[in-house]
Amino acid sequence: SPASFFQVNPDQAETLYKTALTFLGSSPESTLLDAFCGVGTLSIIASPQLSSVVGIEAVPQAVEDAKANAKQNGSTNCQFICGTVEER
Numbered sequence: 001s002p003a004s005f006f007q008v009n010p011d012q013a014e015t016l017y018k019t020a021l022t023f024l025g026s027s028p029e030s031t032l033l034d035a036f037c038g039v040g041t042l043s044i045i046a047s048p049q050l051s052s053v054v055g056i057e058a059v060p061q062a063v064e065d066a067k068a069n070a071k072q073n074g075s076t077n078c079q080f081i082c083g084t085v086e087e088r
Helices: 010-024 041-049 060-072
Strands: 027-035 050-057 078-082
Touching: 010 041, 027 041, 041 050, 041 060, 041 078, 050 060, 060 078
Parallel strands: 027 050, 050 078
Antiparallel strands: none
16 A cells, blocks of 8 residues: 555565575564564565564554455464554
8 A cells, every 4th residue: 555665676675585584594483573564574474484473563554454465475373563663
């Protein structure tokens, strides 16, 4: 949606997400906090390696987009919360 953040440079996004996943490693019993999660891209990509993922985003439409993206991608262990990171 127009108010949601999404990385528009696909080559750099792929590099960024691969690097983040390398640092994350496999943590099947861990929960990831994705602060400033936007539309949930990193949350969804990381979710298979984790027990659960909690994304926090201040833009309500981005949270709705993240929920829809998780559903569309079959990510059942992601939760998205609308609010500021500082409040949560």
